[in-house]
Amino acid sequence: MRDGGRESGRNNEGRLKRNRPFGGDDFGRAVARIAVAQVCESTGFHSSHRSALDALASVLIRYICDLGKAAAFHANLSGRMESNVFDLIQGLEDLRSSQGFARASDVHRCLVNSGVVREMNESFMTAEEVPSACPFPHFPIVRFQKPMPSFAQIGETPPGEHIPDWLPAFPDPYTSTHPLPVRNERVTDLHVDETEQAWQRRKAERSLLGLQQPLACNGMAQPSPAFDGDGGKGKQVVASNPFLAPPLPYGEKEVSEIVVPNDASTGKRLSVLETFAPAIEAAKVGSLDCGVSDERMLPNKRSAVHFRLGMDRELVVVPFSSSTLGEKTGFWYLRDDEKDGKKQRAELILKEAMKNPHELAQL
Amino acid sequence: MNSSSGEGRHDDDSALTEFLASLMDYTPTIPDELVEHYLSRSGFHCPDLRLTRLVAVAAQKFISEVASDALQYVQSFQFLAFFCSIELRIMHCKARPAPPVKDKSKQPKDKRLVLTMEDLSKALHKHGVNLKHQEYFADSPLTGMDPSSREE
Numbered sequence: 001m002r003d004g005g006r007e008s009g010r011n012n013e014g015r016l017k018r019n020r021p022f023g024g025d026d027f028g029r030a031v032a033r034i035a036v037a038q039v040c041e042s043t044g045f046h047s048s049h050r051s052a053l054d055a056l057a058s059v060l061i062r063y064i065c066d067l068g069k070a071a072a073f074h075a076n077l078s079g080r081m082e083s084n085v086f087d088l089i090q091g092l093e094d095l096r097s098s099q100g101f102a103r104a105s106d107v108h109r110c111l112v113n114s115g116v117v118r119e120m121n122e123s124f125m126t127a128e129e130v131p132s133a134c135p136f137p138h139f140p141i142v143r144f145q146k147p148m149p150s151f152a153q154i155g156e157t158p159p160g161e162h163i164p165d166w167l168p169a170f171p172d173p174y175t176s177t178h179p180l181p182v183r184n185e186r187v188t189d190l191h192v193d194e195t196e197q198a199w200q201r202r203k204a205e206r207s208l209l210g211l212q213q214p215l216a217c218n219g220m221a222q223p224s225p226a227f228d229g230d231g232g233k234g235k236q237v238v239a240s241n242p243f244l245a246p247p248l249p250y251g252e253k254e255v256s257e258i259v260v261p262n263d264a265s266t267g268k269r270l271s272v273l274e275t276f277a278p279a280i281e282a283a284k285v286g287s288l289d290c291g292v293s294d295e296r297m298l299p300n301k302r303s304a305v306h307f308r309l310g311m312d313r314e315l316v317v318v319p320f321s322s323s324t325l326g327e328k329t330g331f332w333y334l335r336d337d338e339k340d341g342k343k344q345r346a347e348l349i350l351k352e353a354m355k356n357p358h359e360l361a362q363l
Numbered sequence: 364m365n366s367s368s369g370e371g372r373h374d375d376d377s378a379l380t381e382f383l384a385s386l387m388d389y390t391p392t393i394p395d396e397l398v399e400h401y402l403s404r405s406g407f408h409c410p411d412l413r414l415t416r417l418v419a420v421a422a423q424k425f426i427s428e429v430a431s432d433a434l435q436y437v438q439s440f441q442f443l444a445f446f447c448s449i450e451l452r453i454m455h456c457k458a459r460p461a462p463p464v465k466d467k468s469k470q471p472k473d474k475r476l477v478l479t480m481e482d483l484s485k486a487l488h489k490h491g492v493n494l495k496h497q498e499y500f501a502d503s504p505l506t507g508m509d510p511s512s513r514e515e
Binding site: 028031035036038039040042043044045046047048052053055056059061063064065068069071072081082083084085088092098099107110112113117120123124127129130131135136138139140141201207211225276316355 | 375376378380383391392393394396397398401402407408409418420421422426427429433434437455476478487489491492494496
């Protein structure tokens with residue numbers, strides 16, 4: 001029992017990572033929570049703890065399920081599939097038996113004048129009507145999946161005698177492209193173009209997407225059209241959310257080249273702070289607009305950023321080109337005379353972040 | 364005797380039918396869709412809407428009973444706390460000549476009634492439901508242990 005500590009710890013971690021321990025019944029639970037909150041409010045509570053509300057909602061769901069099971073059991077016991085009011089009253093009596101109800105000891109009691117129903121009638125007459133807060137749709141929504149048509153339904157002969165015609169038909173040829181003929185073309189072509197390779201790869205991915213789309217949309221009423229390409233759809237996506245736009249093909253947008261510093265000629269190394277100096281100045285100025293000001297502040301040429309390699313405490317600049325290794329190892333963070341207050345603070349933050357990377361990982 | 368029992372049964376029948384008929388006019392707090400969903404999941408099959416309403420009314424009655432029991436616990440605890448605070452103040456007043464007590468804010472009427480797990484578990488225990496709530500959750504099994512035993 002003692003040894004199970006570690007394993008249970010691991011299990012707890014897994015349980016914490018999972019967001020939904022209750023399964024796929026979240027909508028029903030949410031509705032139950034609303035109903036329970038309304039009942040508590042009508043009773044006189046001003047507020048409630050969330051855990052208490054969840055627990056009470058679970059109790060409500062359990063109660064309804066138990067009542068249904070008991071009524072179904074009594075119906076099946078009598079040789080019926082459909083339950084009636086007497087099965088329900090017997091189920092109510094079963095659930096109420098732990099607390100007791102009127103005339104429970106009467107062996108020859110009739111279900112029509114059961115004490116449970118009488119109590120319910122009395123409380124129902126005195127209670128005020130509190131309807132549900134909002135209308136709910138009939139759930140769960142059942143979606144009927146349209147099955148894939150078979151060869152016989154399409155009127156196609158299956159390609160091969162071993163395939164019977166009652167099996168689902170193969171997908172259309174436009175949804176798949178064979179890479180073999182492309183490769184033959186490349187073999188004949190002596191000069192391999194990199195952009196051509198990337199275009200072929202993208203075409204293959206597009207065809208895969210085109211195959212997946214009709215399969216995914218099979219359950220829905222509207223059949224999906226062929227995947228025409230990035231043009232029309234991409235523009236729509238861009239209009240709605242720029243982050244979901246498809247990636248641009250190679251060469252469409254001009255991106256500045258990375259300037260590799262020639263250490264022998266200039267001898268000056270740029271620190272992380274100096275690279276981000278424009279952004280820091282923009283923050284000082286106070287302009288928080290992401291769109292225009294950033295474009296103005298970013299330089300046209302992107303300079304190389306020196307990153308720290310290794311897990312040492314001391315920050316050592318590793319030069320970009322290996323030829324100058326071992327010559328100058330400037331401790332850039334020690335140049336105090338050049339910095340002002342805000343830069344020092346930014347330096348400190350960067351230093352602490354790089355010193356304790358394992359703490360960052362835990363977050 | 365047979366006629367009287369027959370009349371009695373007739374009265375009971377009519378009472379039940381009237382009750383079921385009145386359920387159609389009353390809208391319970393628990394929505395019908397929720398009740399139908401869980402009843403169908405548990406095997407209860409009946410197309411009659413009055414029975415669904417009966418289940419909803421029964422469940423609402425159960426939850427309101429539990430909530431009212433919990434409310435009684437909360438109110439009795441608050442009254443007890445208020446009573447104890449008054450006694451302490453009286454004892455303090457007797458010990459030293461204190462300035463006039465001006466605390467109307469500590470009356471239980473101004474305090475909000477909050478449903479907590481403790482009161483709920485006590486109320487549910489009366490109705491036969493055992494609810495146990497963890498007081499706290501620890502990150503690892505060694506949390507809170509003595510440092511000496513932790514090293515072991």
